[in-house]
Amino acid sequence: MTAPPVARPLMIxxxxxxxxxxxxxxxGAWLLYDATPWDRWPNxxxxxxxxxxxxxxxxxPVVLVLGWSAARxxxxxxxxxxxxxxxxxxxxxxxVPVLGGWGRRPDNPTLLxxxxxxxxxxxAGGILVGVLVAAAVVRSRMTEIGAPERAPAEDGDDGERPGxx
Amino acid sequence: xxxxxxxxxTSRLRSPAVAAxxxxxxxxxxxxxxxxxxxxxxxxxxxxxxxxPTSPSWGYRLTQGLHVASGTAAIPLLLVKLWCVYPxxxxxxxxxxxxxxxxxxxxxxxxxxxxxxxxQLATGLANSAQWYPWEFPFRSSHYALAWIAIGALAVHxxxxxxxxxxxxGAPLESTELDRPEASVPGAVSRRTVLRTTWVSAGAAVLxxxxxxxxWLRRVSLFAVRTGEGPQGVPVxxxxxxxxxxxxxxxxxxxxxxxxxxxxRELSLADLKALPQRTExxxxxxxxxxxxxxxxxxxxxxxxxxxxxxxxxxxxxxxxLQRRGGYAQSVLPGSYxxxxxxxxxxxLNGETLDSDHGYPARLIAPNRPGVxxxxxxxxxxxxx
Numbered sequence: 001m002t003a004p005p006v007a008r009p010l011m012i013x014x015x016x017x018x019x020x021x022x023x024x025x026x027x028g029a030w031l032l033y034d035a036t037p038w039d040r041w042p043n044x045x046x047x048x049x050x051x052x053x054x055x056x057x058x059x060x061p062v063v064l065v066l067g068w069s070a071a072r073x074x075x076x077x078x079x080x081x082x083x084x085x086x087x088x089x090x091x092x093x094x095x096v097p098v099l100g101g102w103g104r105r106p107d108n109p110t111l112l113x114x115x116x117x118x119x120x121x122x123x124a125g126g127i128l129v130g131v132l133v134a135a136a137v138v139r140s141r142m143t144e145i146g147a148p149e150r151a152p153a154e155d156g157d158d159g160e161r162p163g164x165x
Numbered sequence: 166x167x168x169x170x171x172x173x174x175t176s177r178l179r180s181p182a183v184a185a186x187x188x189x190x191x192x193x194x195x196x197x198x199x200x201x202x203x204x205x206x207x208x209x210x211x212x213x214x215x216x217x218p219t220s221p222s223w224g225y226r227l228t229q230g231l232h233v234a235s236g237t238a239a240i241p242l243l244l245v246k247l248w249c250v251y252p253x254x255x256x257x258x259x260x261x262x263x264x265x266x267x268x269x270x271x272x273x274x275x276x277x278x279x280x281x282x283x284x285q286l287a288t289g290l291a292n293s294a295q296w297y298p299w300e301f302p303f304r305s306s307h308y309a310l311a312w313i314a315i316g317a318l319a320v321h322x323x324x325x326x327x328x329x330x331x332x333x334g335a336p337l338e339s340t341e342l343d344r345p346e347a348s349v350p351g352a353v354s355r356r357t358v359l360r361t362t363w364v365s366a367g368a369a370v371l372x373x374x375x376x377x378x379x380w381l382r383r384v385s386l387f388a389v390r391t392g393e394g395p396q397g398v399p400v401x402x403x404x405x406x407x408x409x410x411x412x413x414x415x416x417x418x419x420x421x422x423x424x425x426x427x428x429r430e431l432s433l434a435d436l437k438a439l440p441q442r443t444e445x446x447x448x449x450x451x452x453x454x455x456x457x458x459x460x461x462x463x464x465x466x467x468x469x470x471x472x473x474x475x476x477x478x479x480x481x482x483x484x485l486q487r488r489g490g491y492a493q494s495v496l497p498g499s500y501x502x503x504x505x506x507x508x509x510x511x512l513n514g515e516t517l518d519s520d521h522g523y524p525a526r527l528i529a530p531n532r533p534g535v536x537x538x539x540x541x542x543x544x545x546x547x548x
Contacts, residue, residue, distance in 0.1 A: 021315075028309045028315075031308065047287075098294050
């Protein structure tokens with residue numbers, strides 16, 4: 001994984017990009033320092049660190065375990081399931097604020113004025129139909145070429161399991 | 166069970182070939198969100214050195230719609246990007262002090278980038294649904310972190326440029342840049358990972374953009390607004406939330422127009438007796454929703470002429486609002502003089518609803534919704 005030899009103009013361009021990035025970041029840090037009342041810093045820091053921790057220590061391991069389980073549980077139609085799960089997971093995360101509806105106010109019925117739970121079920125239903133159709137296509141292709149239905153992979157196949165060895 | 170190591174991650178999908186391709190679009194989304202965000206921030210400065218242009222009237226509707234859409238699209242992109250590079254989190258630290266220092270700096274910049282990126286997308290998404298589960302000021306924090314995120318992104322691109330160039334120059338299936346142990350085929354192909362990511366990002370936009378793109382309303386299951394509301398226009402802050410005293414908007418209502426020691430008081434009947442103009446202007450909110458509407462009322466310039474205000478002077482617009490921010494706004498001279506800028510009395514052919522600012526509200530082209538002051542009771546020409 002060694003980088004290829006880099007031309008001199010490119011090196012200068014990279015140096016300038018680093019300098020511009022550091023300057024922009026420093027400006028942002030000053031803006032943040034300037035605008036945040038001292039008693040709000042603990043909460044701000046919780047949010048800044050919390051997002052990374054939630055991803056690295058919760059979401060990513062959960063996805064890892066799901067992928068590892070899928071490699072063992074789901075048989076021949078694993079690829080449509082993986083695609084459907086990625087869509088469902090990412091779009092559900094995007095919908096969290098409207099699904100929770102925490103921004104609703106009794107005095108303003110024009111805000112968050114949909115049935116988002118029904119919307120989520122419609123979306124999930126659409127994804128499920130897509131997965132089933134894709135699975136049917138995979139199956140018909142397999143019977144066409146006469147491939148035997150493959151058992152779940154014993155190991156590998158994305159079935160990463162950190163901590164084994 | 167021991168802590169995981171980089172070598173435990175064996176999927177060949179976690180490859181720089183995939184990460185670089187998603188990174189390009191993530192970078193495009195971040196750049197778009199940054200530029201449109203800076204425009205929005207600038208548009209809300211009370212006394213900008215050079216005010217934004219007054220045309221096109223839908224300019225802010227477009228930029229703020231793009232701001233929220235690009236941020237929304239970035240959520241699936243960031244998730245898959247982080248999935249691709251997750252093994253790097255467990256990479257062994259170098260032993261020598263010199264490379265150790267460089268590595269620490271690089272990994273530190275990545276930590277800043279990831280933290281700022283997640284913060285921006287999470288707070289922006291929550292804000293679009295008017296959900297504020299934090300104690301810090303949203304606008305200034307979101308703005309400051311935007312500079313930090315874009316700065317850390319520039320550093321990241323500069324550091325990774327050789328790898329990015331090589332990855333993008335090689336076929337998607339190339340294993341040239343992969344870690345040696347990342348050789349196990351995944352459940353899907355790299356092509357499918359990319360397609361799934363693009364579809365997720367596109368679907369995230371389609372499912373939410375109906376709040377600002379009328380023809381998407383039917384498919385936008387997660388749009389924060391259907392576009393319905395009194396007189397066909399949604400409301401951001403109701404009269405109740407703004408603590409408007411009903412007595413102040415009734416018979417006792419007077420609009421005061423002030424210019425130095427000259428001033429005029431006008432009742433609602435006086436305002437209706439002045440020449441009425443009708444303009445089609447969008448109302449576009451910082452939260453990303455917008456709606457087109459037809460407004461009828463008195464030209465602000467006509468009102469300023471009553472007190473012989475010179476052209477191209479800033480006007481302070483005050484509201485009867487007693488609670489919440491944005492109880493007043495400054496109208497730059499170019500906006501105050503614009504033919505389309507109205508003190509509106511009617512919306513879509515009806516007398517303004519109390520939640521839309523009855524008896525009178527400001528409506529000007531190409532201006533953030535929070536500055537389209539409602540329940541206006543005073544126009545003061547600033548010296």
